[in-house]
Amino acid sequence: MAALDKRIADYAAALEGLCDGMTVAAGGFGLGVLLKTRQILRVIASDIGENAEFERQLLSGEIDVELTSQGTLAEKLRAGGAGIPAFFTATGYGTPVGEGTESREFDGRH
Numbered sequence: 001m002a003a004l005d006k007r008i009a010d011y012a013a014a015l016e017g018l019c020d021g022m023t024v025a026a027g028g029f030g031l032g033v034l035l036k037t038r039q040i041l042r043v044i045a046s047d048i049g050e051n052a053e054f055e056r057q058l059l060s061g062e063i064d065v066e067l068t069s070q071g072t073l074a075e076k077l078r079a080g081g082a083g084i085p086a087f088f089t090a091t092g093y094g095t096p097v098g099e100g101t102e103s104r105e106f107d108g109r110h
Contacts, residue, residue: 025077038062046070 008014018024034040035053042064048054057063068076069091079087092098093110103110 035063042066044068044073044076046073 031040031043032051032053035051035057038057040063043054044066046068048058048065048067054063058065072089072091075087075089079085088104088106090110092101093103
């Protein structure tokens with residue numbers, strides 16, 4: 001049995017079927033065109049890079065940003081793809097970042 005080829009030929013083909021309100025996972029820093037046309041409302045990222053338009057929209061309140069550690073971001077993507085609605089990570093526990101969030105202890109580790 002031949003392996004299924006899931007490669008997409010170009011950006012236009014990859015974006016077919018997108019509509020308002022959808023959540024899209026995009027790797028890398030290629031969001032410049034979508035930023036210029038105001039097609040991004042919220043970004044969850046481990047790094048935001050140095051994009052002047054992104055910075056302008058962030059500082060003006062036009063775009064919402066959630067900075068997430070690289071490992072937690074990877075787990076969010078993995079869990080979401082597997083249909084897992086929630087997970088726990090030790091990142092931020094005992095720091096101001098973790099204040100007010102649900103925490104649990106597993107085998108003595110928070």
